[in-house]
């Protein structure tokens with residue numbers, strides 16, 4: 459069975475689904491089967507709510523104050539389970555909750571789910587990936603049309619709803635594209651995290 463909880467660089471992560479509405483050219487899933495101390499992050503079948511709760515109950519959260527929903531898939535594609543597990547982790551173990559997302563969840567679900575997320579999640583990191591819709595579509599290959607404007611709209615809604623919201627890119631982008639991404643973030647008052655590519 460695939461790992462549901464795993465640790466990487468002093469953070470604990472929840473890998474709740476392998477579903478995703480993108481097919482990013484850089485996705486780590488196409489390079490290796492696991493991250494950190496996980497043996498594999500590929501689920502033969504996505505875990506049930508009870509299996510995720512059991513994984514939490516069996517995990518020693520000593521020394522961790524945050525649980526990050528981020529695995530081999532887009533956590534918001536398993537929305538009901540994400541919301542229930544985030545609430546459980548917060549109430550049962552006093553953890554802050556972070557969501558790492560591609561930011562397309564409102565498009566995927568056909569409604570604004572930010573209020574539902576904000577009720578149980580403290581901070582959100584949204585993968586911006588590129589400064590224009592054309593570049594975004596080329597690199598993330600989303601299932602939907604108009605993914606980039608939907609991502610930006612989600613980011614603005616998130617900024618107003620969560621204690622902390624950030625957009626993220628990797629440092630391999632050319633300097634002019636990083637500057638354009640910085641402008642997108644600044645215009646919305648959102649912090650831009652420039653991650654080191656690994």
Ligand code: SF4
Pocket residue numbers: 478479480481482484485486487529530531532560598
């Ligand atoms: S959104 Fe994340 S999980 Fe989905 S293909 Fe892109 S990098 Fe992979």
